[in-house]
Amino acid sequence: MLSVRRLVLRALITPDYARLWCGQAVSMVGDEVFSTTLVLWVGTVLGRGKPWAPAAVSGVLVAVGAAILVVGPLAGVLVDRWDSRRAALGTEVVRAGLAGLLAAVSFIPMRDLPVATWLTLIYLFVFALNVSGQFFQPARFTMIRDILPGEVDRARAASVGQATTQTVTIIGPPLAAPLLFGVGVQWALVFNAVSYVVSFAAIRSVPSRAPDVAPDRQRHEQPGLRAEFVAGLRFFRSNKILMTLLPVAVIAQCGIAPLETLNVFFVTANLHASSHLYGYLGMALGVGGVIGALCAGRLVRRYGACAVTWAGISLLGVLLVVYSRQTVFAAALVLLFLLALPMAMAVTAFAPLLLEAAPREYVGRTMAVFNPVNQLAGMLATVVAGWLLSSALRNFHGSPAGMRLGPVDLIFLVSGGLILISGLYARTALRQAVATPAPAADTPSGQTVPDRPVPDSPGSAP
Helix, strand or coil, X not given: CXXXXXXXXXXXXXXXXXXXXXXXXXXXXXXXXXXXXXXXHHHHHHCCCCCCHHHHHHHHHHHHHHHHHHHHHHHHHHHHHCCHHHHHHHHHHHHHHHHHHHHHHHCCCHHHCCHHHHHHHHHHHHHHHHHHHHHHHHHHHHHHHHHCCCHHHHHHHHHHHHHHHHHHXXXXXXXXXXXXXXXXXXXXXXXXXXXXXHHHHHHHCCCCCCCCCCHHHHHCCCCCHHHHHHHHHHHHHHCHHHHHHHHHHHHHHHHHHHHHHHHHHHHHHCCCCCHHHHHHHHHHHHHHHHHHHHHHHHHHHHHCHHHHHHHHHHHHHHHHHHHHCCCCHHHHHXXXXXXXXXXXXXXXXXXXXXXXXXXXXXXXXXXXXXXHHHHHHHHHHHHHHHHHHHHHCCCCCECHHHCCECHHHHHHHHHHHHHHHHHHHHHHHHHHHHHCCCCXXXXXXXXXXXXXXXXXXXXXXX
């Protein structure tokens, strides 16, 4: 019988990836505890009984989005210039320092500073931490690309990573509340700082797998940041796979964002249940996401990343349409669990497609396009959905073809249709993109890097 250690290593693909994953799992728990703690601290302590408390909590989310939109493109260019391992190590040092500094400030008695000062400090630290995160994510992505060659292993890594993310969303919030109300906000913040130290140690234990740079390229003068960013945009625009994946991701993001924003209103208005039961829906999504992510690696190995992507998105759209018609809480709970399965599978299958489509020299800039664009799409969809529910569709009630519709379920119904259209588009467009090699891309040194299309594995065609 295999030992537990060998089983874990087999599940985590290689020892190097296992160490990288271990550090990131701890860091992700710290991030989840940190974000939940800040929301609770701002909403229930600093803003207790104040009418501006919801807006103050929204400020935390705005700070996160601003970091992604403002710094993300620049971070991608710089990470492509730097050694990915050193960049990841440097960002963990910065994040540990920032988190530790905020923890130290939090030991100041709350009454000694005005509430406005506390909120300003929180927003600044959240912004700075997420700025550092914009450098860390593409650096880690590049490290995984170097450690794990081939679509199958990268799909397994994405599967493990997505399952870890979903698991953290389940266990993180329950840890945050006892830390905040039991031992104080300071120790929740200290926990986050320590998690970055653990991540630093794990990354440091992974040897660099970056390819050697030719001497003539080392002597070549690097172009300016703007030139490199423009080169990245040109490459992205010329890559048929990336130009197919981006609209697919944007449409799917616009479709799923209203579910995350308006589901609490769906619980009370459509399911006729107490808002106290809302947390169980989040748990169903988390558990389904873990299972879906763990299954995605095997499905990609058998059918290919392209097929898993379009099928997962299409099924997600269908299930969201079915979910919009629910009126019983238990049925909705089961459907959200089922809905999370294809959602996690599609997200997991995206990663090997991106890594295979982008040469190593353009991984950072590829992520610098994808992340901000999808973040902006999600923010706009959230704003539009909230505006529709509070104004244009506030009193909407209709019965087309005998089907009763209210404002929230109408939004979910349209969202599911958008996601389904996105999946069906991906089915045709991805097959065409894979079959058509794109032109070579210019590197900063003036050389060319062939744009390698995703291999059409035996199971990748539907």
